[in-house]
């Protein structure tokens with residue numbers, strides 16, 4: 001699906017939008033429900049990634065295809081490996097077969113798992129024969145993806161002696177690890193995380209527990225961007241959010257303060273308000289704790305005509321696409337002065353070219369499409385394969401229409 005996108009120009013925005021549950025919290029909660037069926041879940045994510053997770057958890061034999069969902073790939077690997085009677089081949093999209101899984105497979109094998117590579121060593125598809133994992137201690141590199149760590153932590157309470165994890169190297173995406181531990185604590189599992197050691201204690205059964213998933217902060221980032229580009233006085237109310245979030249991307253509330261956006265927490269909503277025009281020439285953020293909002297911030301800065309230096313982005317190369325290269329290619333189309341390395345992105349203040357025929361390519365990456373969306377408030381353009389948004393946010397284009405964007409299928 002190709003879209004023509006035109007943003008609202010010089011209008012005061014005032015809209016309420018409801019966003020569904022965080023896909024990260026949802027996929028963790030679903031896995032925990034697989035282990036402890038007396039968990040119920042409220043405000044599930046309506047994303048493709050949550051749907052493939054839900055389906056995957058029901059399969060015991062045969063092929064499990066999780067498409068583009070990194071969390072489903074990594075979390076189901078741990079789950080299947082630890083469940084007796086499972087015999088599956090776990091695979092995904094072409095891109096998923098290029099996203100490494102070796103760190104997790106090595107750790108699970110160390111715990112006693114039976115996993116083999118179907119094609120290329122270190123990458124999906126993998127054949128998993130589930131069994132009772134006998135060991136309870138393992139160390140693994142922590143600088144590639146936190147999802148490997150979360151996968152092990154999620155199955156940890158079901159292991160005979162729980163799990164002791166030693167994390168090697170600089171730990172990346174830490175808030176996602178803490179989110180996993182936070183959810184374990186909510187269902188009554190004891191955990192500890194000190195320096196590079198994580199411990200999860202075993203739990204045979206839990207009390208019936210309802211997990212209420214907070215709405216998705218990464219999805220909220222696109223509205224922060226819209227408000228940052230809107231007229232002073234504009235506001236958007238997003239539900240359902242809370243101040244003590246498990247999601248690291250809630251750091252958006254601080255970051256977008258720099259762009260003149262205030263965040264008020266009121267009755268399960270966040271109210272984003274443009275309170276001032278951004279006076280900064282350049283911003284500098286280290287985002288290894290919030291990698292998923294890097295693209296949003298880069299486009300916001302470009303649209304505002306300010307520079308940015310974003311660091312800590314070493315994980316972006318192995319996500320849905322090589323996000324740093326993709327950002328460079330697409331922002332260059334609009335005239336950006338951008339450079340990237342394998343772990344950072346630098347944008348110098350530059351003017352947006354007024355060429356209305358530009359087509360933004362999306363590389364099977366929902367965040368490429370959504371991060372560029374707000375830029376339509378400055379110039380019209382086309383978005384190729386716009387359906388990619390369904391990976392995390394199927395209603396994204398409909399919600400942009402609520403903000404007076406003109407979204408035309410062409």
Ligand SMILES: O=C(O)C1=C[C@@H](OP(=O)(O)O)[C@@H](O)[C@H](O)C1
Nearest residue numbers: 024071145146147173176291315
């Ligand atoms: O655990 C999670 O839910 C996630 C962890 C992060 O991945 P990495 O740890 O690979 O950076 C993040 O980018 C991804 O969207 C979701």
Ligand SMILES: C=C(OP(=O)(O)O)C(=O)O
Nearest residue numbers: 068069070071292319320
């Ligand atoms: C990186 C992402 O997802 P995943 O790794 O779960 O595919 C994302 O949603 O930005």
